[in-house]
Amino acid sequence: MKAIRGATTVAQDSAEEIKKCVKELLLEIKQRNSLVDEQIICIMFSNTSDLHSYYPAKAAREAGFISCALYSSLEPEIDGALNNCIRVMLLTETDDTPKHVYLNGAVNLRRDITKKLNIAIDGPAGSGKSSISKILAKKFGILYLDTGAMYRACALACVLGGIDCANGELVDKLLSGTEISVKYEEGKQKTLLNNVDVSDNIRTPEISMLASTVSAHECVRKKMVDLQRKIACENSCVLDGRDIGTNVLPSAEYKFFLTASPEVRALRRANENKDKGYVQNFDEVLKEIILRDEQDKTRKIAPLIKAADAIEVDTGDMSIDDVVNYIMMKIQGKI
């Protein structure tokens, strides 16, 4: 279920004007969110106290919204509030990211859900980026973009093509005929290699190391970063990676850099791998984590580094919930 918000102002307090603007607002919300009537559970209005001539809920019923519950209420008088304003919230049966609609100079009071929101979460392997980013995306009702998955798909393409990930020229040639893309199913990212879903195949320890190697090439980064920027430009999203705050979206308003000691991160990764059925002892994982950190931090292009304006969070002694709450608090404090 998703809540869609909207608002409009009316030129004057008349029944005709209220009916016209309510209809216009609801049809616009329906169209922008590709809704059919059956998906609308209820519509709740509030209006400023300078509008007396007509109930917005009645206007909605007359505009054809008859199969859902309707409700109107009056807003308290608040200094500085807009005049002649009608606000609405629709509860809908949809999983799509809501597109909120503001017409006729109405403004949104909830900047967090109406303004495009891009949250950059960077950090090394095992710092908690993906678990935390997934929860944040769910809480804000926006997409989660796992940028590491794209580099992993490049590495898998090399393995399948029999190409050495360290050889930039061969990788470039291979990638020019390779399509890497993402799609979302029930809010979950699927990573596609030439239109085949490889979301599970890219999670092996072998691909983790090769992704780090292949991601150092300029040709790879250019292709992946273009795609990441396109997705971030079209959607509100939480992006996790190594260079989101420094390179992909340097002007993102919310940037976090997660850290933890290599030992803590290796333990987390070893447990995750065990759950997935990849048996690796702790020392092996620790060695790989240290090697991968080194590769990611020392590569020439867009290395793993904290952006100057990112908030650093040491997740070593924090639970996932603690980190999520801390980040939410920082974001909401700024909104």
Ligand code: DC
């Ligand atoms: O986050 P991950 O473990 O799935 O990332 C795999 C590798 O991809 C990582 O070691 C380095 C590379 N990567 C990158 O260079 N830039 C990103 N934004 C994300 C990942």
